[in-house]
Amino acid sequence: MAMDVVLSAQGLTKTYGAGKDALQVLGGISFAVNRGEFVSVVGPSGCGKTTLLFAIAGLQGVTSGTVTFNGRPVTAPPKGVAVVFQDYSRSLFPWKNNRDNVAFGMARIQGLSAAQKRDKAQEMLDAVGLAGFADKYPWQLSGGMQQRVAIARGLASQSELLLLDEPLAAVDAQTRADMQDLLLDLAIRFKQTCVLVTHDVEEAVYMADRVVVLTRRPTVVDHEIVIELGKKRDQITTREDPRFLAARHDVMTSIRGQRAHAPASAA
Amino acid sequence: MSLSRRQESLRGLILPVAILLAWQVLAWRASTPLFPGPWQVTLSIWKFYPQIVGQIGYTLMRAASGFLVAAALMIPLGILLGRLKTVGAIVEPIMDMLATLPPPAVIPVVMLFAGTGDAAKISIIAYAAAVPLLMNTYEASKTLHPMANLVARSLRFSRLETMLRIDLPASLPMIATGLRLAVASALLVSVTAEMLLATNGIGVFIQRQQENFQIANGLAAIAFISIVGLIINNLVFQLEKRWLFWHYRSSDTHGNG
Amino acid sequence: MDGFSAFALLLRFRALVSFLIIVAVWQLVAALGLAPEKYFPGIPAIVSGFLGMVANGELAAAEWRTLLRAMLGLAGASLLGVGLAILSDISPAFRRGFAPIAALIQPIPPAAVVPMAVFMLGLGPKLYAFIIILVTVWPPYFNGVAALASVSDIQIRSGQMLGLSRWQILRQIKLPAAMPEIFAGIRYASTISLIAVVVAEMLAGHDGLGFLLVRKAFAIRIPEVYALMFVCAANGLVLNAIVNAARWQLAGWHLRMTGQPA
Known part of the structure; x- marks a missing residue:
């Protein structure tokens, strides 16, 4: 199968501060994401996942190394990359209703009239199961519903790459399972390339075609593991599948091992 | 972005210096005592500062007395009204009405009752300071989290104890806001009252300078008021930071920003 | 029951x-x-004093001038305050330069400025514009600076990811997000603007409510004085209603979000 690389990170390092106070967070991270793939990036707490995500999104520079998106180096937020942030309550705009929030995802798409954007926004809200909530405001919805609006906004921007920054970390367990399946369905339906950054091993394995496992600080890629469970997943049968359990065991061992030989006082 | 701190603070000086220069140039070109520049004002400060400081002293004494009277009466009253929900609900619109009345508008009436002496001025100042204090204390005490009430009951506090040991400290951040407004209000009203009911004080000094066309001296007095105001504001801010650190600390972690 | x-x-x-x-x-x-x-005096005396002033037209003339001055002054001060806040947000050098100026001018009570300003500006609209703006501009300015600086990082980043320019982020994200706090400042400013007008009219004036108040007091027309105080307080309500209407237009989402009535 010919691989069509959408995103590639080569030797990313990031050091905060200088001299004695210098803190190296990223120690040279390299990985690639192919078109249509769902990749999870998972690592121990405090390993600089957010720094990595901001670097990929072009929101924050790195100390060395390059990120390329569709073969072009990323220095500013590139066209064609959307982010769903963990903190939905702050990434949505409380002064816009849900439809306008989603339509705002198309702010810079040219050649679409306002009416077309509205229709498209409505369509995306339908897709995330919020058809009847277009005229409501984000703060009138529950946390899980707000995050669905944020996902709809990400999809509406018609981006080639959707970056998910722990999007489900702040919702309750039941909602979380529903949202995982919703995200997977949407990814298949829209043939959306996704990168999910998370610290939750179960979620990383359940969602992904491939898991990139990170080490602790200064963070590098420990190893990658391909999840051979097919595109369709199921909360009950997938989680009982021996291949799922094996992959989970592999990732968990790696991450717990990372933690084990970390100094006890490390945050 | 990698400007050094020194460079940055130098850049910050550009605007104030430019304004002072422009003012001075305009004053030179106007060359009339009715439009003095910063240099003439500086000379006036040098010549008149003992007098100005003395007069500000009178003003501040009265402002402080009125303010203290207001604080002593209104903070307890505000907490009490916040506790007695029904009475508070009835009194609230009265407070709102008083709040919309500009405090200086009270001066003529108080003058009629209490004459033009210190007592009259202090009562006016006390009134002016009372409104923001009462409103903020009441609002804080009214909107106190019900959890605090449960804690008080589980500790078996009496009503008075609850008000002193729970309501008061929990209301302090909003009371502090009220205090700051009250300080500004007290200063404003003392100067206005002096100008209308004059005997002494910085307001009278400014008015005399106006009558004698000594604009530079008047501006010198204003400069002193501004510095005194700045010092008072800073003092209040420092006290707030020392006593209310818990409020700022917890809103740092939970606040949105 | x-x-x-x-x-x-x-x-x-x-x-x-x-x-x-x-x-x-x-x-x-x-x-x-x-x-x-x-x-x-009793209520009937105050009411008849009020009606007397209505009948001979002095109340309407004074009230109109005072209210107009307060409204125009407030509008000017709000626009200027927000403009300065935006400038401070764009340029750190301006913010640093302006901060000490603001700290020094802000505590000066309007009463102190009136006698000096009369000389430089006369008794006309310039005087009122100057006094009102000088004391009223600060709440919108300070609130604006604080609110623009504390707009959530994630909201700004969301805007960046959508490819918005700096200017678009300011106009479409930072300003709307800051609007509720700016309006809290404008609301406080409306109280101050009324105070400033009345003080200026009392001290310098030859017309307006403040002037009328002092004149009636010196003429010992007590019922009229009380009636005028009532009108002053009513003006506060009028200004408040205007500010609330503007707030509903520009930051209504926030009122609905926090469940406050209009």
């Missing part, structure tokens, strides 16, 4: 109820002669 609903009704119209209580207590004090009648 019946007593309860009567009580609920009482609370619903509590503004009216407490107004009536004030009027009743006032009239009682006056009727019992608890205060010297000369200084504490």
